[in-house]
Amino acid sequence: AQSTHVAITPGDGVGPEVVAEAVRCLQVLREKHGLALEWTRFPWPSHAWHEEHGESWPEDALEQLAGYDAILLGALGDPGPMDDSERYLLPDSISLAPLLDMRKGFDQWVCERPARLLPGARQYLKDDRAKDIDMLVIRENSEGEYVSQGGRLRKGTQDEVATQMEVFTRKATERIIRYGFEQARKRAEERVQQGRTRSFRTLDGRTCESQVCVITKRNALRHWGDMYTEAFEEISQEYPDVATHHELVDAACMKFVQSPWAFDVVVASNLQGDILTDLAAVLSGGMGVAPSCNLNPTDPDMPSMFEPTHGSAPDIAGQGIADPTAMLFTTARMLDWLGQKDEALALAGKELFDAVAADLAEHGGERRATREIGEEVCRRLKA
Ligand code: IPM
Numbered sequence: 235a236q237s238t239h240v241a242i243t244p245g246d247g248v249g250p251e252v253v254a255e256a257v258r259c260l261q262v263l264r265e266k267h268g269l270a271l272e273w274t275r276f277p278w279p280s281h282a283w284h285e286e287h288g289e290s291w292p293e294d295a296l297e298q299l300a301g302y303d304a305i306l307l308g309a310l311g312d313p314g315p316m317d318d319s320e321r322y323l324l325p326d327s328i329s330l331a332p333l334l335d336m337r338k339g340f341d342q343w344v345c346e347r348p349a350r351l352l353p354g355a356r357q358y359l360k361d362d363r364a365k366d367i368d369m370l371v372i373r374e375n376s377e378g379e380y381v382s383q384g385g386r387l388r389k390g391t392q393d394e395v396a397t398q399m400e401v402f403t404r405k406a407t408e409r410i411i412r413y414g415f416e417q418a419r420k421r422a423e424e425r426v427q428q429g430r431t432r433s434f435r436t437l438d439g440r441t442c443e444s445q446v447c448v449i450t451k452r453n454a455l456r457h458w459g460d461m462y463t464e465a466f467e468e469i470s471q472e473y474p475d476v477a478t479h480h481e482l483v484d485a486a487c488m489k490f491v492q493s494p495w496a497f498d499v500v501v502a503s504n505l506q507g508d509i510l511t512d513l514a515a516v517l518s519g520g521m522g523v524a525p526s527c528n529l530n531p532t533d534p535d536m537p538s539m540f541e542p543t544h545g546s547a548p549d550i551a552g553q554g555i556a557d558p559t560a561m562l563f564t565t566a567r568m569l570d571w572l573g574q575k576d577e578a579l580a581l582a583g584k585e586l587f588d589a590v591a592a593d594l595a596e597h598g599g600e601r602r603a604t605r606e607i608g609e610e611v612c613r614r615l616k617a
């Protein structure tokens with residue numbers, strides 16, 4: 235097969251530390267299986283780059299990354315030191331901009347954030363059914379509340395008005411909902427293969443192997459809510475084997491805590507998905523274990539981007555104590571994605587997932603250094 239080439243952007247804070255462990259695992263897997271896999275590092279620490287060039291990433295960053303098969307990102311966000319008036323030099327909105335630029339520039343319209351409470355992961359909920367938590371939150375990643383339209387009128391005055399527009403298109407709505415149904419089917423098939431079936435009731439009393447729950451706030455935000463609901467109902471006709479469900483976002487927050495094991499695939503808007511996935515991350519053991527990815531499933535020439543749900547955690551950066559587990563799960567998902575073109579990569583992804591899960595099962599809850607966890611996973615991969 236033609237070699238697969240990944241762009242690695244370690245980013246800021248704990249990003250480079252957790253990425254180092256991912257690279258270590260990739261090296262082991264490449265050597266072990268003779269994978270046709272290469273990578274190139276783009277360090278670009280946003281604060282230092284901003285000091286020198288006045289922007290957090292090179293102006294042509296997207297052009298530089300465009301030719302790669304995928305982007306593996308550690309974390310972005312570096313406020314830098316405080317200035318004399320105790321304000322951070324680099325506001326979040328600037329150091330994080332490249333993240334949103336990549337999602338937009340490469341049309342990564344799907345954000346997948348699985349939340350499964352694996353053995354060994356910290357169980358925040360007391361209820362024993364928490365062990366059955368296994369959901370996939372799919373966040374619409376291209377529009378909605380993140381279109382960045384609006385502005386400030388009469389800025390700085392007592393009469394100031396800030397507007398922040400939300401835009402939802404029928405096309406983006408339909409594609410994300412359809413994607414949700416496809417994933418629900420795929421997950422049901424995988425579960426059947428692994429002998430762990432689940433059952434969900436449809437409104438007309440049938441039982442299905444999988445479910446899609448769509449999130450809105452249609453009791454208050456009607457235009458968007460109604461369009462989402464209509465699109466959901468229409469598309470669900472094509473998937474009679476998948477149960478459907480709707481929750482208002484506020485009720486969904488409650489039910490994520492009360493009975494998260496009842497969810498399978500959840501489709502949410504950009505901002506609501508952002509919020510729900512922090513909650514879902516905690517349900518599956520915390521930010522230290524929660525993977526994420528930003529996919530463009532429609533254009534094979536555009537790179538998808540793989541980054542853990544967590545941020546750059548500047549408070550613990552440089553200490554070598556960040557948990558690389560989320561980064562390693564994310565890397566496994568990247569290999570799985572790249573495996574669409576080269577099956578050996580998919581197998582390596584599965585191997586990495588299993589090794590990280592085994593490490594978590596054995597050592598979850600222990601206080602370990604970043605490097606220690608990476609080395610232990612590598613040891614398993616070599617065994
Ligand atoms: C995430 C983050 C980003 C988002 C921030 C850093 C802009 O919270 O990836 O979930 O809101 O999408």
Ligand code: MN
Nearest residue numbers: 508509512543
């Ligand atoms: Mn977030």
